[in-house]
Each structure stands twice: as C-alpha cells, then as structure tokens.
Amino acid sequence: MPPRPAFRPGQVEVRIDGRTLWIAGAAYPLRNIARVYQVVLHPRSAEAFGRFGRRFAGTLAVLIVVLSVGLMSISASSSYRDERDQNRTSFSQFVVTVGVVLLVLYVVDLLRVVLQKVRHVVAVETNGSSVALITAPDEAGRRAITRYLAAAIDRPEAGLLLHVDTLSVNPAHYYFGDTVNVHGTGNIGRISG
Known part of the structure; x- marks a missing residue:
C-alpha cells in the first residue's frame, strides 16, 4: 500500500474497501471498472x-x-x-x-x-457510461495514481487510500477520449479525441 499522502483542502479521498472503489462519496464496484487511464481533456x-x-x-x-x-x-x-x-x-x-x-x-x-483550460486527469471508466475524473498537480502524481489504482484493483485485499484532487467538467465542453461507433448505420469507426 502506498504511503498515506497529506490531506489538503479541496481534495477527496479515494479508497478501496473490499470489492468497492470509493471516490469521495461515490461507490464503484471493482468488477465494473473497465479501465483506469491518464487523459488530456482539450476544450471543444x-x-x-x-x-x-x-x-x-x-x-x-x-x-x-x-x-x-x-x-x-x-x-x-x-x-x-x-x-x-x-x-x-x-x-x-x-x-x-x-x-x-x-x-x-x-x-x-x-x-x-x-476559456476552458486543458485538463490533465486520471479517468476511472466503468463498463457503463460512468466516468470519474481525478487528478494531481503534476504528471508524476497522475502516473502514480494510475499505478496505485491498477494495482489495487488487481489486489483489492491490499486496500488503497489516497487523497487526490477532483474536478467537475461539462463533457459538452471537452473532447473526452476516443469516439467509437462500429455498429449500425452510423458506423464511424474510431475517431481519436
């Protein structure tokens, strides 16, 4: 388990208890997490x-x-x-x-x-349409968050407790990852975001 970081105002707690990932007050069953990755959100x-x-x-x-x-x-x-x-x-x-x-x-x-800024975030994506965005002030912190989450999802019994920055963004204002539609008549394939 990583060392416990200092808790600053404006941060939220990320922890794994049993088979649940908690980000602030939101619970995500570990079995429903599809991926954890770093992404750069660019304004549209x-x-x-x-x-x-x-x-x-x-x-x-x-x-x-x-x-x-x-x-x-x-x-x-x-x-x-x-x-x-x-x-x-x-x-x-x-x-x-x-x-x-x-x-x-x-x-x-x-x-x-x-006037929106480019945002560097760690996205926790579920099998459904839910995505949680957390971040750290620097690249090394975001990389560490991604590694800690991936390791904790792989071994939930080890637990996890982090204090991270969070942000709320309007998805209509940002490009968020890739756009994929490979089914039906509106097939566009994959468009990188």
Missing part, C-alpha cells in the same frame, strides 16, 4: 466557433427577413407619413435589440467553452 473550441458562426449567420438571416417583411407591412398599412416613420423606427429598434440580446447569448456560450 473549434466546435464552439463553428456553432457560434452558424447561430450568428442564421439569426442574421432571420432578422433581415423579419425586418424587411415588417417594414413593408408598416409601409402598406399606415397612411400618415409621421406615423409610418415612427412605427418603422420602433420596429427596427425592437428587431435590433432582439439581435443584440441573441448575439450576447451566443458570445457567452462561446466563451464558456473557449
């Missing part, structure tokens, strides 16, 4: 810029159509020039305001992804 910046571009172009096109149709409708329905000009101005300001609000929302969504 390119996808975020593409999504921003599509949203911006689509919104701009819709706003132009709405503005054109609205202004033509105002011109056809109003008989007084002053009233028509006032309605045109009010409608144009409304459409521009909606466009600016949507643009701000799109920029915020873009920045949520683009």
Whole structure:
C-alpha cells in the first residue's frame, strides 16, 4: 500500500474497501471498472466557433427577413407619413435589440467553452457510461495514481487510500477520449479525441 499522502483542502479521498472503489462519496464496484487511464481533456473550441458562426449567420438571416417583411407591412398599412416613420423606427429598434440580446447569448456560450483550460486527469471508466475524473498537480502524481489504482484493483485485499484532487467538467465542453461507433448505420469507426 502506498504511503498515506497529506490531506489538503479541496481534495477527496479515494479508497478501496473490499470489492468497492470509493471516490469521495461515490461507490464503484471493482468488477465494473473497465479501465483506469491518464487523459488530456482539450476544450471543444473549434466546435464552439463553428456553432457560434452558424447561430450568428442564421439569426442574421432571420432578422433581415423579419425586418424587411415588417417594414413593408408598416409601409402598406399606415397612411400618415409621421406615423409610418415612427412605427418603422420602433420596429427596427425592437428587431435590433432582439439581435443584440441573441448575439450576447451566443458570445457567452462561446466563451464558456473557449476559456476552458486543458485538463490533465486520471479517468476511472466503468463498463457503463460512468466516468470519474481525478487528478494531481503534476504528471508524476497522475502516473502514480494510475499505478496505485491498477494495482489495487488487481489486489483489492491490499486496500488503497489516497487523497487526490477532483474536478467537475461539462463533457459538452471537452473532447473526452476516443469516439467509437462500429455498429449500425452510423458506423464511424474510431475517431481519436
């Protein structure tokens, strides 16, 4: 069993009791752990810029159509020039305001992804879709965590107790490992993440 590391604020306890891996308060049966590996999570910046571009172009096109149709409708329905000009101005300001609000929302969504940092983590993957992410401040620490977990899974009777850093990430903001689909009509094979 590895030496007991010092417990710092913000860390969680990783331990093996019997046939269960505990990460903080989450329990993972050892028989369900498919692999433990180091991975580098990269933000999905390119996808975020593409999504921003599509949203911006689509919104701009819709706003132009709405503005054109609205202004033509105002011109056809109003008989007084002053009233028509006032309605045109009010409608144009409304459409521009909606466009600016949507643009701000799109920029915020873009920045949520683009401002994410690259994360170096140790992933504990189960047979299902569950993945736990733990980390250490340096490469040697992450390599040691991976070795300790692999050895403890192989020999659970020896036990394990570690204090590690943990993090929560939104999987939609990061590339996480490989994408594999080798079944059915959507067969893409393997795409490295």
